[in-house]
Amino acid sequence: MLRVEGLTCRYGKVAAVSELTLEVRQGELVALIGANGAGKTTTLKAISGLVAPVAGRLMFSGRDITGASARHILRLGIAHCPEGRRVFPYMTVLENLQMGSHLRRDRRQVAADMAGLLDRFPILRERRAQTAGTLSGGEQQLLAIARALMSRPKLVMFDEPSLGLAPTIVDRVFDVIKTIQAAGVTVIMVEQNAFAALELSDRAYVIEQGRLTLTGTGRDLLENPRVKAAYLGA
Amino acid sequence: MRRLAILALLALLLSVPLWVGNFYVLHVLIVTGIFTIAAMSLNLLLGYTGQLSLGHAVFFGIGAYVSALVSLGFAVHLAPDWLVTLDPQPVWLAMLCAVAIAGLCGWAIGRVSFKVRGAYFVIVTISFAEVARLVALNWDELTQGPMALNNIPPLAVSLPGLDEFDFIGKVPNYYLVLVAAILAYVVIARLVHSRAGRAMIALKENEPLASSVGIEVTRYLVLAAVVSAAIAGAAGALYAHYIQIVDPNVFMFLYTVTMVIMVVAGGKGTLAGPIVGGLIFGLLPEVLRSFAIRPEVQWVAYGVLMILIVYLLPNGIVPAVASLWNRAGRADAPAAPTTGSSPGRIVP
Numbered sequence: 001m002l003r004v005e006g007l008t009c010r011y012g013k014v015a016a017v018s019e020l021t022l023e024v025r026q027g028e029l030v031a032l033i034g035a036n037g038a039g040k041t042t043t044l045k046a047i048s049g050l051v052a053p054v055a056g057r058l059m060f061s062g063r064d065i066t067g068a069s070a071r072h073i074l075r076l077g078i079a080h081c082p083e084g085r086r087v088f089p090y091m092t093v094l095e096n097l098q099m100g101s102h103l104r105r106d107r108r109q110v111a112a113d114m115a116g117l118l119d120r121f122p123i124l125r126e127r128r129a130q131t132a133g134t135l136s137g138g139e140q141q142l143l144a145i146a147r148a149l150m151s152r153p154k155l156v157m158f159d160e161p162s163l164g165l166a167p168t169i170v171d172r173v174f175d176v177i178k179t180i181q182a183a184g185v186t187v188i189m190v191e192q193n194a195f196a197a198l199e200l201s202d203r204a205y206v207i208e209q210g211r212l213t214l215t216g217t218g219r220d221l222l223e224n225p226r227v228k229a230a231y232l233g234a
Numbered sequence: 235m236r237r238l239a240i241l242a243l244l245a246l247l248l249s250v251p252l253w254v255g256n257f258y259v260l261h262v263l264i265v266t267g268i269f270t271i272a273a274m275s276l277n278l279l280l281g282y283t284g285q286l287s288l289g290h291a292v293f294f295g296i297g298a299y300v301s302a303l304v305s306l307g308f309a310v311h312l313a314p315d316w317l318v319t320l321d322p323q324p325v326w327l328a329m330l331c332a333v334a335i336a337g338l339c340g341w342a343i344g345r346v347s348f349k350v351r352g353a354y355f356v357i358v359t360i361s362f363a364e365v366a367r368l369v370a371l372n373w374d375e376l377t378q379g380p381m382a383l384n385n386i387p388p389l390a391v392s393l394p395g396l397d398e399f400d401f402i403g404k405v406p407n408y409y410l411v412l413v414a415a416i417l418a419y420v421v422i423a424r425l426v427h428s429r430a431g432r433a434m435i436a437l438k439e440n441e442p443l444a445s446s447v448g449i450e451v452t453r454y455l456v457l458a459a460v461v462s463a464a465i466a467g468a469a470g471a472l473y474a475h476y477i478q479i480v481d482p483n484v485f486m487f488l489y490t491v492t493m494v495i496m497v498v499a500g501g502k503g504t505l506a507g508p509i510v511g512g513l514i515f516g517l518l519p520e521v522l523r524s525f526a527i528r529p530e531v532q533w534v535a536y537g538v539l540m541i542l543i544v545y546l547l548p549n550g551i552v553p554a555v556a557s558l559w560n561r562a563g564r565a566d567a568p569a570a571p572t573t574g575s576s577p578g579r580i581v582p
Contacts, residue, residue: 071448088439
């Protein structure tokens with residue numbers, strides 16, 4: 001479904017990602033793990049068109065999307081849930097969801113999708129008129145996920161979905177991501193919490209200093225001594 | 235309730251010339267109105283897209299000069315043997331040209347300036363205003379330089395079947411500015427509540443996130459700059475035909491600062507903010523003068539008020555009043571959100 005071939009991205013002279021090649025198949029949940037600054041976030045940004053690659057090729061559903069604009073890529077069905085400040089803090093929950101459907105013109109379907117998501121996340125329905133900045137961290141993350149789904153993506157990319165959340169809420173967020181996959185949406189997830197990511201994912205890629213070092217199924221990597229030593233603290 | 239309040243306000247504004255007989259007071263109201271329109275246009279950029287343009291007087295000045303020049307006519311050498319001349323045109327046409335050309339300048343300056351953000355954007359916009367002032371000062375063949383453009387004709391409209399009507403004097407100009415202000419308000423309100431407006435607010439709140447939901451950041455910033463510049467140009471044109479003289483000082487930094495003060499004090503990112511701020515800071519100097527306070531004390535009072543507002547009401551007067559109103563209205567409801575550019579407060 002998505003092929004990344006020889007992707008290289010630079011910030012100035014510093015190469016954030018070098019000759020990275022990876023593949024994501026339809027319906028999979030793929031995790032990218034690695035230390036801080038390994039190039040995981042940059043990889044996602046390159047896929048969603050927020051960072052222009054210096055070299056390499058990005059193919060999505062048989063189409064070359066290298067160098068395409070962020071809105072074009074979103075239209076083709078790749079949604080990106082960025083890390084850090086996840087919501088528009090002074091917009092209400094409903095307005096945040098509307099922003100997720102910014103590119104869509106099918107108003108009736110958008111309204112139906114929004115109602116569906118509010119059914120799925122009752123806490124968001126309860127807080128629909130509140131500004132997003134007044135939500136708790138976990139609620140903000142659920143809102144960010146729901147907003148990404150508002151674009152009806154075929155592939156969603158989550159960047160550090162568990163960052164800064166309380167442990168019980170982290171489980172809830174991972175559950176939600178799993179149900180998204182179960183609904184037929186392909187998922188790429190960047191996670192620092194390597195253990196959870198490997199347990200959750202079908203396959204995973206380990207990135208170190210912008211390069212791919214290991215790949216395999218989540219189970220295999222959990223057993224891999226190198227991964228254990230470097231990321232699982234065992 | 236809300237509708238009634240708006241109707242009452244409109245009735246009050248429309249009836250002003252009936253009970254204010256003093257032409258000087260009307261003059262102050264007209265000038266305040268013109269600057270309020272300019273402040274409303276600045277608010278679109280500063281309040282809704284979050285970009286602080288400290289060169290906003292450039293659009294005001296361009297509007298004033300274009301409208302003056304088109305209505306007076308000009309002859310200017312663009313090259314030693316290339317003379318461009320224009321015969322005097324009707325004032326309404328001149329004003330439309332002013333709006334169009336100011337909007338065009340907004341597009342061009344926006345395209346260049348929005349490549350940078352923050353302090354760099356502020357500096358780029360300041361330098362545009364300074365360049366415009368120097369051009370107006372030194373291109374005397376076109377602008378008369380420091381001699382200024384004089385005898386600018388007032389707006390005259392001739393409707394079929396009626397005599398020509400000249401906007402001379404205080405009362406007609408008061409209504410002209412009032413209508414222009416209402417028009418500007420409606421245009422800005424429509425824009426802000428449209429899809430494009432939501433996109434602008436989104437990129438003010440969180441630019442990386444906005445681009446990740448497919449908003450073309452530069453496109454919406456430039457759109458805001460064009461509309462904002464066109465409205466500021468209209469304000470400049472109104473100014474030129476009312477005061478009937480335009481000199482390079484219209485590009486002065488002071489004018490931009492006045493607009494910024496009006497917007498920030500009134501409440502940036504609110505529709506009513508620049509109007510409240512514009513009225514307060516437009517009328518304040520005159521009110522202080524009526525108490526026969528010495529000028530230096532007046533400016534100190536002006537400054538103190540400014541500091542007090544910024545300290546006590548960091549989001550401006552309108553959001554503060556709105557949240558008071560909400561708190562009084564429904565004490566049990568969750569705290570009303572305020573709009574502003576400070577980062578979101580996260581309640582655990």
